[in-house]
Structures are given as structure tokens and as C-alpha cells.
Amino acid sequence: MDELRVELGERAYPIVVGPGLIDDAARLRASIPASAAVVTSERIAPLYLGRISAALRGAGVPTIEIVLPDGESAKTAATLEMVYSALLEKRCDRKTTLVALGGGVVGDLTGFAAATYQRGVPYVQVPTTLLAQVDSSVGGKTAINHPLGKNMIGAFHQPNLVLIDTATLASLPEREYRSGLAEVIKYGLIDDLDFLAWLEGHLDALLARDAQALTHAILRSCSIKARIVAADERESGMRAWLNLGHTFGHAIEAGLGYGEWLHGEAVAAGMVAAADLSARLGYIGTADVERVVRLIARAGLPVAAPNFGPDRYLGLMRGDKKSEAGAIRYVLLTRLGVARVEPVADAIVAATLATVATG
């Protein structure tokens, strides 16, 4: 088991990574002082719910289980209401720790339930997808969707523990797994050229889900995210780096209708667009762009975006919640391994779209 800490003062918490951790009763017990409510999805419940509940109960933690419908379409106020009702019916109080067992939807929604149930209860993230393990489970962002926009309702609420059982990735469908790799690649691009080179050297091992390569990639990713989040908990500055590829990516997801492309697929094509834009602004060279494209393509991820036309793209990007009063701030690369954020003239963005949005 490897461990790192997210340094957030009195809200600091550990991230532990290793195979078989969902059975580690002592580790769970150490972060769950009283009772637990495990929240999971219909897909994950038959795979891991019984095991983690058994570990908790075996450690003397009174545990209830809440099983939610599966998928992004369940990330709604109605599903949240199911969680609140179950907690109230079981008379869960302010000492109950919610345990989010699943992917990003379960993690975001359970985290938001924890942020708001009786004005806030503790929670533990047990992410079971690569995307959730390297991204959404770290950083304290919680949310549900609104009919008028994704993640529009939410809160910042830090978990007490992120427990990453790498063995749970064995049950992850290939397309979802590769989608998670997009975020791993992102960390190399925005913050760590050495890690980017390591990824180029170990991509085949990662694609084979080699345990050792996975543990390294997850720890490195979480460590970069944890450092950025600790420096900028509420997303006023460098935390925006984490959105490399996401401004374009969200436009792709919204333009196609959410669910058509996976999040990581949209982010992958979005990172190609961000790299192209960075080259047009003279920050990186075309050889750098090609290096980005090559790695993303090797991971089996899209390097071209759908062609909606520049006006539609710009309109979708202006509607993103990171845009303030209609000004789009792009995450760019000063060089590989170094991010920067700035507005860019629409005409230059249109040129990038003409190159990248050709799918």
C-alpha cells in the first residue's frame, strides 16, 4: 500500500493506493469513527458492495447500504433525494460517514450528499474507475447535474480518506479504462515532463493494466492533483490547469449530447486542440503537438473532434461555468509540462477548430 497526503490544513487527508484495499478493515476503520452508509450503483453493488460492507461490519462499524441507479443520467436531484431519504429513514446522524463506492457519478453525488446532509457529514471516496481514481475522487469537488447544465449544483467538501483499490480496475470496460488514461496524460502535460516521458515509455504496460505501472501512474496523478488542489482549494488560480482539454471537451460532450463520447475521450480531443492552440500562439512547437497527438492516439483515444463549426463551439464554450461574463479562458501549454491560462481571440480558436474539429 502506498500513501500520500493532500495538505489542506485541518482538512488534510490521506490517499491510499494498492490492490485489495476494499477488504482492509483496519484502514477503513481508522477513517470512519462511528457508523457508515455505503452508497454505490447497481452495476458496482454485485461486484464490491458485499466485500466492503463485510470489512466495515467486521471492524465493528454499523453499516447501511444505499444502491442507486447507474450512469450519468442518475446524477440528479431525484437520486440525491433517494440518498437523503435513506439516511433519514435509517436515522443516520452527523457522525455517520458516507462511503462513495463507484465511479465519478457515485463519488460526486455522494460527496454532495455528505456536504449537505444535516449541514455536512464526513465521507470516504472508494473510486472504482480509473477516471475517478485519478481525478474526481481527489480535490473535494462534489456536484449533481441540473437539466440546464452539468455539475451546476454542488459544493467543495473534502473527504476524510480516498481509498484506491487498483484491483477494482479489473472489472472496468476497456473503453472506460482508456478514457481514464486521458486524465493521466493530462497530468504529465500540465505539470510534469518526466511523468509524460514515463507514460510514453510505459503506455503498453498501462494498457495491459500492469499492477505496478498502474500504481505508479495513479499515485503520480493523484500527487500532482493533490499538490495543485492544496495550493488552490477553491479554484481561483492554478487549479484551472486541471481543466486542460476540458473547455473544448465539455463543448464536445454538450454538442454531441452527454454520453455519446466518454468524458476522457472528449478531454483527449480537447487536449489536442489545446496543444494546437498553444502552438499557434507560439508557446510550443509543432513537434510538441505531434508528440501529444502520438501519445493520445497510442492510448486509443480520439485526436480529432467532431465538426460542429466554430460558432457552435464558441457558443458552447461561453456557456461553460468556468466562463465569467462570456470570456473564455483557455488552459494552454507554455511548454510540455507547464500550463498557463488566458483568453484567446476567437479567430485563432477558429483556426485550431478548423484543424482539429474535423471528425
Add this chain to the structure above:
Amino acid sequence: MDELRVELGERAYPIVVGPGLIDDAARLRASIPASAAVVTSERIAPLYLGRISAALRGAGVPTIEIVLPDGESAKTAATLEMVYSALLEKRCDRKTTLVALGGGVVGDLTGFAAATYQRGVPYVQVPTTLLAQVDSSVGGKTAINHPLGKNMIGAFHQPNLVLIDTATLASLPEREYRSGLAEVIKYGLIDDLDFLAWLEGHLDALLARDAQALTHAILRSCSIKARIVAADERESGMRAWLNLGHTFGHAIEAGLGYGEWLHGEAVAAGMVAAADLSARLGYIGTADVERVVRLIARAGLPVAAPNFGPDRYLGLMRGDKKSEAGAIRYVLLTRLGVARVEPVADAIVAATLATVATG
């Protein structure tokens, strides 16, 4: 205009008190850096919405208005959803400041909307009832009700400003006004014997809504609450003092069905019960209890609680969200002006109920 500060480090904020403040464009502008969304109720809208919106727009603040149904029955997820939808439809972003114009329902619900819209936007409290002015608008507690319990869903989220226009009390119905006085009396009892004596001396002026007496009583109340909240933002210790009379009071409200008695009426009878219990435990004398009863009676508030029988009372109090694992912690008086919190044997509580719950 009088002003005090709630000292919460980087979340410190001012409370300003005085007549006519809702027209004070410069004061509003100083705490609202970009645009505003004023949230109010159908009852308050015709009285004050036009004036505050005119002040804001006159100061160059783009302002939208959201009018909600009136009353405690509107403090629901469905009403909250109305606020989110209005904000999204008007493309309000993370720089939009919500302005809660109204009583406790509007303040609590708007505060919770601010805590959760796009993971948190600033808000300003403009309370228009005495109860909201001396209690709910200060301290950062926000919430909505759930079908299974009051204030069960919420967050701690501090406002940027609490602006108390004492002139708005002119439109408050007498029964609601007297209900607010219960919380004012509470501050004297838990923290300030001098203030308690001042209230005894100035109760007639307060009942006549004398402007000068009101400003003093509101400032003193807010100052006590602000100091307690600053010392204990998240309600782990002395903040519990603020619940004097509330454990019994919530049981009265729940037992009668919410809305039958006003909150302050239930708290008033609850404070009599807490005083009686404190005397039974030997902390205060019977003369002290009589002094509490006399002041509450002079304010036109109930000094006897409904008679549900002790079992029902104890059951209702165990269901309160402040109870942990079924242990009820009572707020008591060590002496007048000094509070303490501790569990009490059911038999002693039953004796108090036999004396006080005779209505």
C-alpha cells in the same frame, strides 16, 4: 447606521443595523462586486423588492429578481429548484451575489442556494423579520426542509454582509414580532445578565417598536451571536448555547405540527422548561425561574408547553438532529447569563415536563 463584524478570518463580514438601509445603494454596492439576484417571497416582494432593486440598479449593479411562494411550507427542494433554474436561465455565473430579502425561510433557502449554485456564490442577508434579524441571518447556517425533518439538508455558508433595516419591522405582524423577542431574551439568558436587565427595563419600548430600543436590542443580540459563532463556527461547542429552549421548542413544533406555534413561541416555552430543569439540577434558584417566566409572559409569549406526555416529548427530542446516537444534550443555565450543555436523566426531564407541559 451601526456596524459590527463577525470575526471569521478570511470569511469575516459586517452586520449593519439602521432604519432605511435597503435604500442605501453605496452600502449594498460595497459588498456586491458584480451582478445581483434578489430572492424574496410573495409577501415581501410588493413591500420592499422594488426599492432594493432600484438601489442596486442605481448603483450600477445588474439585478434580477426571483419571487418565491411564501411561508415555511415553501422551504423545500422544489422551491430551491426554482431558484437554480432562474439563475441558470438568466446565465448567472460564479460572480453573481444572491441577496436574500425576507424572513428566515427566504434567508435559509437563499443561503443554501448560494452555498450550492455552481459550488458556491456570495450572498447578502437582508432580513425583514425580527427573528431573522437577530438569529437566522447571522452565523452562516443555511438549509431547506425534508419531508422527514426540518432543516435536514443544508450547509454552513457565511454571507458577505448582513444588512438589517429596522424600518422593515413596521410591516411585521404583532405575533411574529413577539416571536422574535423570544430569541432576543435568549441572548440575555445564555450570555449577558446586563442585557437581560436592560430588556426587563426596556420591554415596553421594545413592544412599542421604539426605533432606538430596537437598534440596541438587535445590535446586542447580533453581537452575542456573532461572538459565539466566531468562536465556534461549526457548532461543536459553545454554539450549542444558542439552542437554549430549542430542544424542547422543536419537540413542541414537531408535536403540534409545524406552523401551529411560531418558532419563537415554542422557544419561549422551551426556555421556561430549560430554566425549570436548571433549577431542578440545582444550578439556578426558583426566583431565577420566576424572573425568566415573568419576562417571557410580559413579552406576550407562552410560558407553558402543550401536554403530549413525557414519552412523546422524549421521543421527539431524541429525533432532533443535534442528538447523537439518541443521547439528548440539554442547554441549561448555570446561572442567569451563563449557559451549559449536558445530558440529563429522563426522570428529571419528566418532572420538568409535568410542571411546564401543562397547556
